[in-house]
Amino acid sequence: MSELKLSYPGYVCAPYLHNRDSLELKESWSNSKNIERLFFVTGTFSSESQPYFSTSANHYLLAKFKDSSIVEKELSKHIQEKTSFVFNIHDDLFEREVLGETNFISIYYLEYGEDMDDLIEIAGLLLKREKIEVAGIGNMSTTCSVPSKFTFPYSENMIVIEVASEKSHQSVKKYCDQTQRDVTRKGFTLSNLLSLSILDQLK
Structure with missing residues (x-):
């Protein structure tokens, strides 16, 4: 009997x-009911995560999806030499309205799987940062035609935040860095994986 695979909302x-793969994905996601929002973004990996993803790109299509199984099926038809990332959100920490448009998405990982009390405390710390509109926790999977030299060990403990601000991406990055320090100061090993600066909203 085949194992039932759960499906989650999240980000890809x-x-x-x-190239053709990029253009076909852009066209498909622009018209897909599974895709809530679609952005053109610049991706910046942290110095800690860069060695794990030597096949990373500078620019990405970033889509917020409802059903991970549909996205994974689409990605399997468009495996490229640069890594694609799927972030499945298992639990929403919070979602709220804040001033400004979403212009930055920051992705972190916890080096240790925290229990529910810890996650509640982390959510409370993130809530204090008034520019964060969405925060969720989940896992990460990747696809790439080039095998990775190293396996990223923290893919089950991902935290994704959406930040809304009218300020520059550089300013928002500093804001996220301070947020990370606030969480780390409380004893949680929260590290940055990837920062996504939104250049254009396509959907």
Whole structure:
């Protein structure tokens, strides 16, 4: 009997390489009912995560989806030499309205799987940062035609936040860095994986 695979909402980051795969994904996601929002973004990996993803790109299509199984099926038809990332959100920490448009998404990982009390405390710390409109916790999977030299060990403990601000991406990045320090100061090993600066909203 085949194992039933659960489906989750979340985010997908596919490298935008100006090739047929990128264009077909852009077209498909622009018209898909499964895709809530679609962005063109610049991706910046932290120095800690960069060695795990040597096949990363500079620009990505970032889509917020409702059903991970549909996205994974689509990605399997468009495996590229640069890594694609799927972030499945198992639990929403919070979602609220804040001033400004979403212009930055920051993705972190916890080096240790925290229990529910810890996650509640982390959510409380993130809530104090008034520019964060969405925060969720989940896992990460990747696809790439080039095998990775190293396996990223923290893919089950991902935290994704959406930040709304009218300020520059550089300013928002500093804001996220301070947020990370606030959480770390409380004893949680929260590390940055990837920062996504939104250049254009496509949907």
